[in-house]
Amino acid sequence: MNKDEILAKLTGIFHDELDNDGIVLSFETTAEDVEEWDSLSHIQLIVAVEKAFGVRFTSSEIQSWNNVGEMIDCILAK
Amino acid sequence: MYKTFSELKKELRKDIPQLKKIRVALLGDTATQFLNIALKGTACNEGFEFEIFEADFGQISRQILDPSSEYYEFKADYTIIFESSHKLLSQYYKSYNTQVSFAENKISYIEDLYRNIQSRTKSRVIYCNFPVINNQVFGNFSNKVESSFVFQLNKLNYLLSAEIAIKNDNFFIADLLSIQNKWGRDFMFSPSIYVNTEMVLSLDALPIVAHHITGIISSLEGKFKKCLILDLDNTTWGGIIGDDGLEKIQIGSLGIGKAFTEFQYWVKALQKRGIILAICSKNDEDKAKEPFEKHPDMVLKLDDIAVFVANWDNKADNIRKIQSILNIGFDSMVFLDDNPFERNIVRENLPEVCVPELPEDPAEYLEYLYGLNLFETASFSENDAERTKQYQVEAQRAVDLDSFTNVEDFLKSMAMISDVKPFDSFSKPRVSQLTQRSNQFNLRTVRYSEQDIESLMNSEKHYTFSFTLEDKYGDNGLICVIVLEKENQETLFINTWLMSCRVLKRGMEDFTLNTIVETARKNGYKYVVGEYLSTAKNQMVKDHYERLGFTEQDEKWILDVDHYESKQVYINNK
Numbered sequence: 189m190n191k192d193e194i195l196a197k198l199t200g201i202f203h204d205e206l207d208n209d210g211i212v213l214s215f216e217t218t219a220e221d222v223e224e225w226d227s228l229s230h231i232q233l234i235v236a237v238e239k240a241f242g243v244r245f246t247s248s249e250i251q252s253w254n255n256v257g258e259m260i261d262c263i264l265a266k
Numbered sequence: 267m268y269k270t271f272s273e274l275k276k277e278l279r280k281d282i283p284q285l286k287k288i289r290v291a292l293l294g295d296t297a298t299q300f301l302n303i304a305l306k307g308t309a310c311n312e313g314f315e316f317e318i319f320e321a322d323f324g325q326i327s328r329q330i331l332d333p334s335s336e337y338y339e340f341k342a343d344y345t346i347i348f349e350s351s352h353k354l355l356s357q358y359y360k361s362y363n364t365q366v367s368f369a370e371n372k373i374s375y376i377e378d379l380y381r382n383i384q385s386r387t388k389s390r391v392i393y394c395n396f397p398v399i400n401n402q403v404f405g406n407f408s409n410k411v412e413s414s415f416v417f418q419l420n421k422l423n424y425l426l427s428a429e430i431a432i433k434n435d436n437f438f439i440a441d442l443l444s445i446q447n448k449w450g451r452d453f454m455f456s457p458s459i460y461v462n463t464e465m466v467l468s469l470d471a472l473p474i475v476a477h478h479i480t481g482i483i484s485s486l487e488g489k490f491k492k493c494l495i496l497d498l499d500n501t502t503w504g505g506i507i508g509d510d511g512l513e514k515i516q517i518g519s520l521g522i523g524k525a526f527t528e529f530q531y532w533v534k535a536l537q538k539r540g541i542i543l544a545i546c547s548k549n550d551e552d553k554a555k556e557p558f559e560k561h562p563d564m565v566l567k568l569d570d571i572a573v574f575v576a577n578w579d580n581k582a583d584n585i586r587k588i589q590s591i592l593n594i595g596f597d598s599m600v601f602l603d604d605n606p607f608e609r610n611i612v613r614e615n616l617p618e619v620c621v622p623e624l625p626e627d628p629a630e631y632l633e634y635l636y637g638l639n640l641f642e643t644a645s646f647s648e649n650d651a652e653r654t655k656q657y658q659v660e661a662q663r664a665v666d667l668d669s670f671t672n673v674e675d676f677l678k679s680m681a682m683i684s685d686v687k688p689f690d691s692f693s694k695p696r697v698s699q700l701t702q703r704s705n706q707f708n709l710r711t712v713r714y715s716e717q718d719i720e721s722l723m724n725s726e727k728h729y730t731f732s733f734t735l736e737d738k739y740g741d742n743g744l745i746c747v748i749v750l751e752k753e754n755q756e757t758l759f760i761n762t763w764l765m766s767c768r769v770l771k772r773g774m775e776d777f778t779l780n781t782i783v784e785t786a787r788k789n790g791y792k793y794v795v796g797e798y799l800s801t802a803k804n805q806m807v808k809d810h811y812e813r814l815g816f817t818e819q820d821e822k823w824i825l826d827v828d829h830y831e832s833k834q835v836y837i838n839n840k
Contacts, residue, residue, distance in 0.1 A: 231463055234459075
């Protein structure tokens with residue numbers, strides 16, 4: 189899977205978990221840019237991403253990403 | 267069967283229909299925001315709207331010990347206290363010199379919380395017990411070391427039940443320990459989420475925990491499963507009785523037969539604790555009954571079954587028929603069938619009936635059903651085991667009634683006797699249970715815990731009556747409950763009038779009213795006042811007071827005691 193494919197899959201997960209199909213993600217998107225993305229829903233996203241990609245993040249990784257691009261890099265590195 | 271956490275969360279964004287509101291306080295020593303959401307979503311699915319007060323975490327004692335706290339201001343109907351095993355472990359580590367009495371100290375702390383709540387409110391308390399953490403400091407040997415955490419934790423969970431739950435009517439345990447036992451510690455707890463958020467329940471565990479806690483609340487509110495309807499072929503035994511014959515169906519200790527035998531033992535245990543059993547099978551009736559009568563390995567007998575329906579009609583119609591004989595709501599029924607086609611027909615036609623998606627392999631039936639926790643209850647009394655017999659007798663009575671041309675002759679022939687008594691410590695559990703179970707013949711639907719009944723027994727302001735009804739077919743047990751309340755010198759108010767639907771059309775209403783008026787007369791009252799509070803289920807008594815000759819005034823119903831003529835009844839006082 190390349191970065192763009194992961195981004196597309198992530199977009200679907202964000203739509204579903206945050207219950208908003210209008211969310212548009214790019215590599216630069218941060219939590220600030222998405223209204224529903226707060227510290228609580230972040231946990232929902234993590235769990236959904238872990239399930240969808242079959243990966244486990246470490247507890248420090250969970251808090252380390254500055255934007256969606258870094259999250260994708262982290263998935264790719266697994 | 268469980269919705270995911272995200273689905274529960276979305277539930278809250280839908281337009282919520284008018285549901286019964288319940289005030290719930292949630293006090294935890296870890297972050298509870300997600301549990302809050304899961305509880306609200308689950309409640310919605312169960313037909314309730316939870317209004318939740320969530321204290322900041324770590325505030326349990328402050329909120330409960332301070333009489334002016336936000337918690338008391340909120341006036342909760344239910345108080346959920348959720349202390350985590352992780353916080354417990356760190357308390358244990360810090361209590362260096364008292365580890366051997368750790369469980370006992372914790373118990374007296376919890377008792378103290380409970381007493382504080384009960385002295386200031388009527389809130390029921392739901393306390394979460396502790397999923398086990400074995401810190402492996404002693405390995406297996408911890409079971410021989412009284413001061414070890416494992417030993418103290420096991421003791422604490424035991425004492426919660428033995429010292430607090432059993433002895434206090436308003437204290438209920440949410441059995442998180444058994445959830446952990448069923449689903450596993452690694453499923454229930456996610457270390458990385460705990461470290462990042464202070465939450466001890468994984469997202470996958472939340473819907474299950476919320477289901478258990480909501481189940482306790484809804485059964486206390488009178489909503490729970492009362493009846494289990496079973497298919498026969500490949501559900502109750504292996505194979506098809508019509509094709510395979512009595513000798514070839516699979517049941518007993520060998521092979522797959524074992525799965526059905528163990529399933530039947532479970533069903534029988536449910537029956538003994540008061541769940542009504544019905545059969546709904548596509549078969550010829552005599553063939554379907556044969557294994558019950560003749561197969562040596564059948565655990566279930568015909569005696570255990572309240573209603574037996576075997577024919578070739580569609581199952582939705584047959585379940586309607588069972589419902590009309592038992593006179594209970596569709597939402598209190600569970601239907602088990604191995605055939606997906608039959609399950610879907612029932613789901614489509616009777617969406618209120620609970621139809622679990624049984625696994626394909628019968629070996630997995632039981633573990634699957636354990637996981638659903640379908641039969642939550644808020645009470646248990648000795649009479650519960652008698653229930654099946656009473657429904658069977660009812661079916662027999664219906665047949666006999668047809669043979670009399672005149673209802674009065676029929677009623678006379680029944681030789682009915684009623685034992686009328688004020689509530690006492692013997693009737694207390696059953697009375698409380700009836701107030702929680704009765705939905706249809708219930709004029710005001712006031713629910714009473716055993717503790718509430720106790721205070722009614724000691725009240726100067728109330729007259730209470732329980733009625734039994736016995737006839738030549740058998741004893742119906744305690745079937746009617748009356749609470750009268752002094753409104754003023756002249757007026758007695760009927761706070762509660764409820765009756766079991768089993769005894770309808772026998773003149774029991776008239777007999778009860780005679781008793782009420784007698785009490786009013788004896789104590790010098792001039793008026794008896796009744797009230798009907800409408801619910802989704804009690805339409806059958808909408809005109810109750812009008813039928814009995816009360817006159818309407820300001821949305822209440824008044825009866826003039828002096829001008830009341832006792833009604834003709836065929837029931838005698840014991």
